[in-house]
Amino acid sequence: MDTKDLLKKVRKIEIKTRGLSNQIFSGEYHSAFKGRGMAFSEVREYQMGDEIRTIDWNVTARFNHPYVKVFDEEREMTVMLLVDVSGSKNFGTQIQQKQELATEICAVLAFSAIQNNDKVGVLFFSDQVEKFIPPKKGRSHILMIIRELIDFKPQHKGTNVAQALQYFTSAIKKRCTAFLISDFISDTFESELKIASRKHDLVGLRLFDVHEEEFPNLGLIPVRDEESGQIAWVNTGNKQVRFAFKSAALERKGRLENAFKKSGVDFTQIGTHESYVKPLMTLFKKRGARR
Secondary structure (H helix, E strand, O other): OOOHHHHHHHHHHHHHHHHHHHHHHHHHHHHHOOOOOEEEEEEEEEEOOOOOOHHHHHHHHOOOOEEEEEEEEEEEEEEEEEEOOOOOHOOOOOOOOOHHHHHHHHHHHHHHHHHHEEEEEEEEOOOOEEEEEEEEHHHHHHHHHHHHHHHOOOOOOOOHHHHHHHHHHHOOOOOOOOEEEEEEOOOOOHHHHHHHHHHOOOEEEEEEEEHHHHOOOEEEEEEEEOOOOOEEEEEEEOOOHHHHHHHHHHHHHOOOOOHHHHOEEEEEEOOOOOOOOHHHHHHHHHHHHHH
């Protein structure tokens, strides 16, 4: 892609995702992710409409009158985007490819973050750590990240989520919010997920295509593995073949959901056939309600 086309594409994504961030995501993002860095400041008398959970019961008992704790929010937070750039990112049989979906999701999260005065950094990974962009603030930094997301050429095609999490845990010392964005077609990474989630506020976003979970009946078709480059001929006209494929996909999905659940990591799934707005909003609202 030449520079002119690339800049045009970056601008198009900026207009769309910045608008979404301003109108929809920014407030929800704030309530879902801010508040981890709350520092106790003082107590004051309870006023109508105060959050009951902030009542300081010790002070209330001492003065026989309700008092609430007042918190100061830490000024800034670091947001890390851990993005799978392996060969399977090019797969997509619906509205978009997984790479296009990942780019827009990252842009929305990044613009929501900078509106909240947060720093944003990125880690691209395949079966190696491909590139690390340290966290910074500002629109020009976000545009550089979007440009990289569109045009980045990975050196490797495989996926190793465990290695990406290990690198992230050692590279980012201070607690941050991190979005792990992948299709998770990878070897096991559960222990690395648990270690990372103890140190950071981690969120898993699985990007998938419906035809990774279910074959349509198309007769004998060649199927190419984007990561290994191998081609296999599959008889999708055979009901048993379709059933076995679907069963294996459901089992993989179940294991993945279970790994995130056991690690205590928030997790949602977004398909190439749908808008990412609803799944992200549902996730943000669920997190906001827990605070």
